[in-house]
Amino acid sequence: MTSGRVLHAALHLLDHQLRDRDGRLCGKVDDLELTRSADTGTVYVTAILSGPGRLLYRLGRRRLGGWLQQTAVAAEVPSDPGEGRIPMDQIASFGPIVQLTVPADQLASDAGEHWARDHVIAHIPGGRHHAAE
Amino acid sequence: MSRHEGLRRLLVVVSGAVLVIVAAGCVTHPIGAARTYDDYERKATTTAESARSAVATVRLLAEAAGDGNTFGPFAAVVVSEQEDALGGLRGTFASIQPPDDRAVELRDELTPILDDAFTGVGDVRIAVRRGDLEEAARRGDALSAVSAALDAVIEAHP
Amino acid sequence: MKRILGVFLGVLTAIGGFVDMGDLVANAATGARFGMNLAWVVVVGVIGIVVYAEMSGRVAAICQRPVFDLVRERLGPRFGIANLVASFAINMLTLTAEVAGVAIALSLVSSINYLLLVPFVAVLVWLVVWRMPFAIMERVFGILGLCLLVFAVTVWKIGPDWGDLWGQATSPHVPSQETPFTYAYFAIALFGAAMTPYEVFFFSSGAVEDGWTTRDLNENRANVLIGFPLGGLLSLAIMACAHLVLAPRDIGVDELSQVALPVASVVGKLGLAVALIGIFAATFGAALETSLSAGYIVAHYLGWPWGKHVEPRGAARFHVVVMLAIGAAMLIAITGVDPVKVTEYSIVLSAAALPLTYFPILVIANDPTYMGEDHVNSRFVNAIATVYLVILAVVAIWTIPLMIITKAGS
Numbered sequence: 001m002t003s004g005r006v007l008h009a010a011l012h013l014l015d016h017q018l019r020d021r022d023g024r025l026c027g028k029v030d031d032l033e034l035t036r037s038a039d040t041g042t043v044y045v046t047a048i049l050s051g052p053g054r055l056l057y058r059l060g061r062r063r064l065g066g067w068l069q070q071t072a073v074a075a076e077v078p079s080d081p082g083e084g085r086i087p088m089d090q091i092a093s094f095g096p097i098v099q100l101t102v103p104a105d106q107l108a109s110d111a112g113e114h115w116a117r118d119h120v121i122a123h124i125p126g127g128r129h130h131a132a133e
Numbered sequence: 134m135s136r137h138e139g140l141r142r143l144l145v146v147v148s149g150a151v152l153v154i155v156a157a158g159c160v161t162h163p164i165g166a167a168r169t170y171d172d173y174e175r176k177a178t179t180t181a182e183s184a185r186s187a188v189a190t191v192r193l194l195a196e197a198a199g200d201g202n203t204f205g206p207f208a209a210v211v212v213s214e215q216e217d218a219l220g221g222l223r224g225t226f227a228s229i230q231p232p233d234d235r236a237v238e239l240r241d242e243l244t245p246i247l248d249d250a251f252t253g254v255g256d257v258r259i260a261v262r263r264g265d266l267e268e269a270a271r272r273g274d275a276l277s278a279v280s281a282a283l284d285a286v287i288e289a290h291p
Numbered sequence: 292m293k294r295i296l297g298v299f300l301g302v303l304t305a306i307g308g309f310v311d312m313g314d315l316v317a318n319a320a321t322g323a324r325f326g327m328n329l330a331w332v333v334v335v336g337v338i339g340i341v342v343y344a345e346m347s348g349r350v351a352a353i354c355q356r357p358v359f360d361l362v363r364e365r366l367g368p369r370f371g372i373a374n375l376v377a378s379f380a381i382n383m384l385t386l387t388a389e390v391a392g393v394a395i396a397l398s399l400v401s402s403i404n405y406l407l408l409v410p411f412v413a414v415l416v417w418l419v420v421w422r423m424p425f426a427i428m429e430r431v432f433g434i435l436g437l438c439l440l441v442f443a444v445t446v447w448k449i450g451p452d453w454g455d456l457w458g459q460a461t462s463p464h465v466p467s468q469e470t471p472f473t474y475a476y477f478a479i480a481l482f483g484a485a486m487t488p489y490e491v492f493f494f495s496s497g498a499v500e501d502g503w504t505t506r507d508l509n510e511n512r513a514n515v516l517i518g519f520p521l522g523g524l525l526s527l528a529i530m531a532c533a534h535l536v537l538a539p540r541d542i543g544v545d546e547l548s549q550v551a552l553p554v555a556s557v558v559g560k561l562g563l564a565v566a567l568i569g570i571f572a573a574t575f576g577a578a579l580e581t582s583l584s585a586g587y588i589v590a591h592y593l594g595w596p597w598g599k600h601v602e603p604r605g606a607a608r609f610h611v612v613v614m615l616a617i618g619a620a621m622l623i624a625i626t627g628v629d630p631v632k633v634t635e636y637s638i639v640l641s642a643a644a645l646p647l648t649y650f651p652i653l654v655i656a657n658d659p660t661y662m663g664e665d666h667v668n669s670r671f672v673n674a675i676a677t678v679y680l681v682i683l684a685v686v687a688i689w690t691i692p693l694m695i696i697t698k699a700g701s
């Protein structure tokens with residue numbers, strides 16, 4: 001019964017906004033990694049999954065999702081060993097916004113942002129200026 | 134799950150249909166063939182109504198131009214737009230195959246009016262582009278006969 | 292004092308920003324065909340947008356997150372994606388119409404073929420999105436849009452039989468040469484034009500861009516309660532102009548230039564110039580709002596950094612989406628599709644998708660986890676909003692059948 005409730009609370013995390021150490025938005029909680037403890041049988045959330053393809057995978061588009069994940073990661077991995085896996089110890093707080101303790105640069109969910117920045121935006125003059133007064 | 138699939142398929146079909154309608158609608162007016170006289174008559178009336186609107190637009194514009202109420206580019210664009218529209222209407226109507234003799238009669242009645250409208254509007258355009266606004270106003274006035282003729286066709290074939 | 296000025300400017304912006312290509316075309320076309328017999332629809336539409344824009348502004352001010360950022364987490368990814376795809380497609384159609392509208396407005400003062408101007412307009416729109424600060428962008432085009440007041444001046448100068456106008460508006464009937472179906476179809480078009488979805492996408496995202504907080508709730512209320520209804524009056528003035536000048540001459544509105552013709556004929560050269568500036572500002576402002584909205588809704592769904600309050604480098608994917616949207620709109624417009632037809636379809640299809648846009652706003656504005664107990668909808672607002680949701684559902688169901696029955700209102 002308890003495990004059910006814990007799991008329910010965790011599922012509540014799904015689709016919430018991620019924010020990195022410096023307050024930058026960096027994707028949503030696309031999926032969760034659940035692990036069943038061998039001795040107690042309790043299911044734990046061991047990581048948040050976020051990044052290209054993860055949502056498609058969760059929604060049942062497994063092949064497309066897996067492919068997207070591999071291509072994106074292969075094309076532009078920053079320095080994310082987990083390929084979109086954010087372990088629980090990198091999470092500072094939960095809530096409508098999930099606060100992380102790492103910078104966005106290290107997340108797979110930011111891979112597309114890197115690509116767009118380095119291959120498109122960096123080539124256009126004025127991309128550094130701040131538009132708001 | 135199967136209910137979901139069905140719903141999704143329905144959604145796909147509906148959005149596909151909408152797309153086709155939109156695409157068909159945005160490309161000029163494809164007036165199909167007319168099988169009966171009634172069909173032909175309806176198309177003739179619609180054509181006459183559109184032509185009446187175009188001619189009236191040009192008359193209103195010419196009047197305003199004559200009174201010094203417009204400026205050159207605006208007047209030129211407005212007249213050209215309506216001239217294009219009339220050209221299109223004339224061409225489309227001419228290409229509809231009349232299904233019987235009565236339809237041929239109606240065709241012979243409307244076609245010359247459309248020709249007059251097209252030429253008359255062209256006259257206004259020439260004057261406007263030359264900057265001769267008084268002449269444009271006069272040419273616009275002259276279109277009243279065409280308007281009356283179109284009115285007559287529309288009234289005779291409601 | 293500065294605060295009052297801010298609110299005042301905000302209201303002016305809301306008035307001028309209310310009208311776009313859809314409103315221009317829909318109001319002039321209905322005025323020419325139905326007189327003031329469909330004026331009530333504008334009133335119904337304005338009340339709807341007031342109620343829902345207030346909610347979306349309030350959500351943004353309290354959560355510092357725009358409503359559509361919350362749709363996925365509150366209503367799930369499947370609903371979210373359906374919403375996103377439909378909204379994005381319709382928004383593209385609207386953006387195309389606005390870009391073409393700007394090009395036409397420019398062609399009317401330069402007599403260069405508008406198709407040649409479309410790429411230029413696209414670049415101009417992108418440049419403003421890329422460089423101009425958000426608040427200035429919003430104000431400049433909103434306030435220039437006030438030039439459309441010249442339509443009200445035109446009506447006043449004609450000196451119409453006010454009793455007759457009022458009579459048509461208050462006891463509407465279907466004109467003899469029209470069918471109930473075309474009447475209903477045009478009603479839906481007007482409704483869609485008044486409640487076009489991008490207005491709330493932009494309004495709530497704009498509130499976040501402007502950094503609204505709980506302290507700005509009054510500005511939010513002033514903008515929607517004063518600004519939008521006055522914007523609606525501009526729409527009615529455009530409708531009345533078409534009714535008074537175009538309808539007696541049996542002119543139907545097929546071109547954007549015909550919308551301005553009554554002003555030229557009644558007020559003259561200066562009036563015409565002012566009207567064209569107004570049309571330019573209204574369509575250009577809306578082109579900015581719709582292109583930004585394309586980026587907003589995608590970024591909100593996927594949790595990307597977004598907006599003009601960060602530097603473009605910091606919201607790279609957002610800017611790429613905006614650029615692609617502008618580029619796509621340019622390509623569609625440049626094929627020579629009839630801009631007035633694109634506009635009509637964009638507002639009618641908007642009408643069909645309205646429940647998707649407005650339902651989530653109502654849900655979130657009632658959720659104390661986001662709003663706190665103090666700022667959730669009052670019972671009064673919920674009553675009106677619920678009635679509107681029913682109206683939106685009925686409209687959505689009828690849109691496509693009516694489109695087919697009336698052959699898109701012809």
